[in-house]
Amino acid sequence: MGEASLSGFALRVVxxxxxxxxxxxxxxxxxxxxxxxxFPPDGRPVHSQALLGAAGEAAESLGGWDRVERIAAGIGPGxxxxxxxxxATAAGLAASTGITPVGVPTLSALARSIGxxxxxxxxxxxxxxxxxxxxxxxxxxxxxxPLEDPFVCGPVELVERLQEIASRRSLPISAGPGAxxxxxxxxxxxxxxxxxxxxVHRLAGRSLCELGASLEATGPETLxxxxxxxxxxxxxxxxxxxxxxxxxxxxxG
Amino acid sequence: xxQLAIETSCDDTCxxxxxxxxxxxxxxxxxxxxxxxxxxxxxxASRHHLDLVVPVVEAALAGAETGMDDLDSVAVTAGPGLIGxxxxxxxxxxxxxxxxxxxxxxxxxxxxxxxxxxxxxxxxEPPFLCLIASGGHTMLAGVRDHAGFEVLGETLDDAAGExxxxxxxxxxxxFPGGPGLERLAATGDPGAFTFPxxxxxxxxxxxxxxxxxxxxxxIGRDLGEExxxxxxxxxxxxxxxxxxxxxVTKLGRALDDGDWPAVALGGGVAANGPLREAVATLCRxxxxxxxxxxxxxxxxxAAMIGSAARFTRALPYPEYVGFDAFATGPRGxx
Ligand SMILES: [Zn+2]
Numbered sequence: 001m002g003e004a005s006l007s008g009f010a011l012r013v014v015x016x017x018x019x020x021x022x023x024x025x026x027x028x029x030x031x032x033x034x035x036x037x038x039f040p041p042d043g044r045p046v047h048s049q050a051l052l053g054a055a056g057e058a059a060e061s062l063g064g065w066d067r068v069e070r071i072a073a074g075i076g077p078g079x080x081x082x083x084x085x086x087x088a089t090a091a092g093l094a095a096s097t098g099i100t101p102v103g104v105p106t107l108s109a110l111a112r113s114i115g116x117x118x119x120x121x122x123x124x125x126x127x128x129x130x131x132x133x134x135x136x137x138x139x140x141x142x143x144x145x146p147l148e149d150p151f152v153c154g155p156v157e158l159v160e161r162l163q164e165i166a167s168r169r170s171l172p173i174s175a176g177p178g179a180x181x182x183x184x185x186x187x188x189x190x191x192x193x194x195x196x197x198x199x200v201h202r203l204a205g206r207s208l209c210e211l212g213a214s215l216e217a218t219g220p221e222t223l224x225x226x227x228x229x230x231x232x233x234x235x236x237x238x239x240x241x242x243x244x245x246x247x248x249x250x251x252x253g
Numbered sequence: 254x255x256q257l258a259i260e261t262s263c264d265d266t267c268x269x270x271x272x273x274x275x276x277x278x279x280x281x282x283x284x285x286x287x288x289x290x291x292x293x294x295x296x297x298a299s300r301h302h303l304d305l306v307v308p309v310v311e312a313a314l315a316g317a318e319t320g321m322d323d324l325d326s327v328a329v330t331a332g333p334g335l336i337g338x339x340x341x342x343x344x345x346x347x348x349x350x351x352x353x354x355x356x357x358x359x360x361x362x363x364x365x366x367x368x369x370x371x372x373x374x375x376x377x378e379p380p381f382l383c384l385i386a387s388g389g390h391t392m393l394a395g396v397r398d399h400a401g402f403e404v405l406g407e408t409l410d411d412a413a414g415e416x417x418x419x420x421x422x423x424x425x426x427x428f429p430g431g432p433g434l435e436r437l438a439a440t441g442d443p444g445a446f447t448f449p450x451x452x453x454x455x456x457x458x459x460x461x462x463x464x465x466x467x468x469x470x471x472i473g474r475d476l477g478e479e480x481x482x483x484x485x486x487x488x489x490x491x492x493x494x495x496x497x498x499x500x501v502t503k504l505g506r507a508l509d510d511g512d513w514p515a516v517a518l519g520g521g522v523a524a525n526g527p528l529r530e531a532v533a534t535l536c537r538x539x540x541x542x543x544x545x546x547x548x549x550x551x552x553x554x555a556a557m558i559g560s561a562a563r564f565t566r567a568l569p570y571p572e573y574v575g576f577d578a579f580a581t582g583p584r585g586x587x
Contacts, residue, residue, distance in 0.1 A: 048340060052347050053574035065352040080296060081337050084303050085344050091307045092348025096321055220307065231296035237289065 011069045014058045015208035018047040018086035019078025019106040020128055020177055025051065026205020027058035028213065035061035036205040047085040055089065065097050072212020074203075075103040076226040077136035077150065078128055083225045091223055103222040104211045107136065108144040112207035114175045115142025117200040123147065123169060125162070127178025135178035136228055139165060144211055152228045155185035162189040175200045254325035255317060257349065258559030259310065261342030262334025262362045263389060264293045266305040269555035270317035273563065274373045278316030279549065279556040282309050288428045292418060293388070299337035306345045313555070324355060328555075328562030331359035332579035334389070339578035351574055356567035359576055360558050366519030367394055367402050368561035369550040377544040382513040384504050384532070387520030387553075388414030388429065391460050391500075393507050396517075399564040405507055406458025413496055414522045416462035420469055420492045424485045434489050435525055441490030446472055448495035450502075458503050458510070465495050493527060501531045508539055517544040523551040 009031035016025045023046055027035035035058045039050040059065045073090035076083040087103070094101035110126035121142040128136040130152050137158065138150035153161065165172060166189075174191050180201055183193045194200045215222075230238075255277060260267040264287055269279040284301040287293050314320060329346035332339055343359070350357045366385045370377040383394040383402065391414075392407035411419070414431065421430020426437065448468050469492055473481045481488065504516070516536050522528065529545065536543035550557060568576065 048344065048577045049575040052344075052351055053571065056351055056571065056574060059352070080299070081340060084299060084337065084341055088303055088306065088341050088344035089348045091303075092345040093352060095307050095310065096349040097352045225300075225303065227300075231294060231300070233290050233294040233297060 009210065009213050011213045012062045012067055013070045013072055013209040013213045014055055014062070014068050015072035015104070015205055015212045016051060016055055016086060016089070017074025017104070017106055017109060017203055017208055018045070018051060018082040019074045019076045020082070020203060021045050022203065023047050023050045023054070024203050024205050024208065025054035025058050026209050027061045028206065028209035029062055031210070031213075033206050033209065038202070038205075045079070045082055047082050051085060051089055055093065065099070068097070068099050070212055070218070071099050071101045072104050072208050073101065073223060074106040074109060074208060075223060076106050077130070077152065077228040078106055080227060083227070087223050087225055091220060094220060100218050101220055101223055102212050102215050102218040103224065104208055104215065105146070105150070105226055106203065107138040107150050108140060108146060109207040109211055110176050110203045111138070111140030111142070112144030112211060113202065113204040114173060114200055115144065116204065116207065118173055121173045123172035125172040125174040126176040127174055127182070129177045129181045130229075135182060137178060139172060144207060150226065150228060155182050158182060159185055159189040162186070162191060166190075177201060255319045255323050256326045256328060256559055256562065257310065257313070257324050258328040258555040258562060259306065259342045259346045260330045260362070260365070260553060260555040260558045261302045261306060261338050262330045262332070263338060263553060264298045265553045266302050266309050267553060267555035268306070268310045268313035269559050270313050270319055271556060271559040274371060274376055274560065276372055276556045277319070278313045279554055280309050280313045280316060281549070281552075281554055291422050291428050293335070295335045295337055298335060299341055302338050302341040306341055310345070310349070321349070321353070324353065326350070326356045326358055326562070326567055328358040328360050328559050330362045330365065330558050331576070332362065334362055334580065336578055336580040339580070343576070343578045347573060347576065351570060354570040356569050357573040357576065358562040358565050358567045359573070360561045360565050362558075363390060363392070363394070364401060364561040364565070365557040367396055368399070368564065369519055369546050369554075369557035370517045370544055371399060371560050371563070372550065372556060377515060377517055380513060381515035381517055381544070382504070382507055382511070383517045383519055384500060384523070385519040386413040386500060386522035388412055388418060390520060391462070393458050393503060395511065395513070406460065406503060408460040408462060410461055410463040411466065413460070413462055413500060414520070416466050416496060417493075417522065419466050420489070423469060423473060424481065424489055429521070431521060431525060434493055435527070437486050438489040438493040438527070441486030441488070443490040443494035445484070445487035446491040448491050450495065450498060458507050460499060460503060462496065462499070465492065493525075497525070497528045497531050500528060501535055504532065505535055508541070513541070515542045515544060517546070519551060521552045524548045
């Protein structure tokens with residue numbers, strides 16, 4: 001990628017992402033992927049059950065945690081609980097081992113995966129299902145560098161954004177779990193989406209490791225989640241001055 | 254060898270380092286943000302836990318003048334509690350333990366409240382009766398050994414602390430409601446208003462607090478907004494007395510039913526002064542000792558989790574790497 005120093009690729013990296021429904025874990029040794037596993041959801045995501053064991057195997061493939069030089073973790077956007085399982089795991093591993101952690105925006109990793117899967121992809125808009133009829137998205141180059149700020153929006157606004165981008169730049173390639181979800185809306189904006197099973201929609205562990213190895217900002221402070229949404233209770237409080245639209249609160253333990 | 258303990262089941266981010274029953278450090282980071290919501294918002298609590306958990310662990314290690322290399326196991330609350338909050342502590346604890354290949358001890362939060370009484374100095378030996386009252390739980394635990402307890406009775410609706418928080422909110426007090434309500438009640442007349450004595454005729458040991466809350470709503474409606482403000486101290490005193498009365502009545506009944514040689518308290522509500530006094534009086538009348546742990550060990554903390562972990566099966570590496578949290582536990586023995 002543009003700002004990436006090639007020497008950064010020489011690192012031994014364990015990378016994982018739990019912001020989408022898939023638990024993605026990989027290990028890279030000097031840019032070569034030596035371990036990659038994806039755990040799809042089993043009714044619901046299996047992050048808590050699958051992540052740490054697979055991260056340990058990834059470390060083993062590099063010769064054990066003693067040999068790992070960086071832990072790259074997806075920081076979202078995506079499901080809040082999923083993000084937290086990944087970030088807490090990365091923070092705990094880093095605190096325990098002293099290995100440098102680095103937070104990788106999940107949209108950047110997905111954009112890089114899309115860019116790698118589609119030859120000649122100039123601009124990429126990775127989309128992640130945000131539930132509630134919305135998507136998380138962002139405009140990136142094919143290597144994962146963000147070109148504009150990430151966003152969360154519904155399908156109507158998504159189409160408007162795409163048309164606006166097309167008028168300024170050109171129409172980006174769009175893929176990811178959110179593109180599957182809003183296939184028909186994207187088509188209205190003139191964007192065809194690859195078939196559901198296509199690997200182009202998948203966040204590749206390689207992208208996580210490569211970005212993790214090359215990002216310049218590292219350390220525990222980079223593990224801050226990108227939620228892109230405030231908690232509902234905060235929204236209600238700021239908008240209506242009260243919190244209990246539903247049972248937003250619960251008792252103390 | 255020191256053990257690290259982590260507790261994130263509700264709104265306090267806690268870590269402690271213990272050497273057996275001796276607490277070397279006990280760090281509690283309370284999340285003040287919930288006051289503006291008038292209660293614990295699970296998503297807000299989970300976000301705070303993630304920001305705080307590693308710094309709190311590092312503070313606990315520093316406080317115990319120890320490091321990661323010295324740890325021989327990690328204890329962590331696995332439930333019951335807010336699932337998103339639990340997962341932050343559990344994921345962190347697993348990730349600290351796994352690369353060191355040291356055991357993980359997933360621990361029951363309520364067992365923790367009981368086990369706070371096992372800590373040095375002056376540990377209480379089973380058997381004893383333990384009243385646990387907090388914002389999330391209200392139960393009578395019959396403790397016959399260190400490894401668990403029997404639920405003799407529990408709330409059928411709201412927890413005692415939940416009822417106190419709701420009452421405090423109606424009276425315009427902050428969150429958590431306990432300290433404010435206790436302060437206000439001290440200046441009021443507990444006999445000025447009649448609150449229903451819930452469950453007093455029920456022969457069992459279960460609790461119910463939702464009727465009290467409803468009674469307060471009706472009294473408030475009759476008084477009007479100004480009336481409530483004027484009589485807030487009397488309302489607080491009456492409400493608090495009704496809560497304490499029910500807790501102590503059931504505690505006394507459990508003492509009648511069983512041959513319990515000692516009484517202990519646990520949970521945030523156990524920090525309430527009038528409750529402690531009433532329990533102390535009850536125990537004096539019965540001629541049995543009342544074990545009073547410090548406020549810090551009554552409310553949620555990680556030292557109590559480390560204490561419970563001493564009597565909980567440790568999972569060797571890598572048995573626990575796929576271990577998941579549970580939001581609610583089954584009723585009965587643990
Ligand atoms: Zn508790």
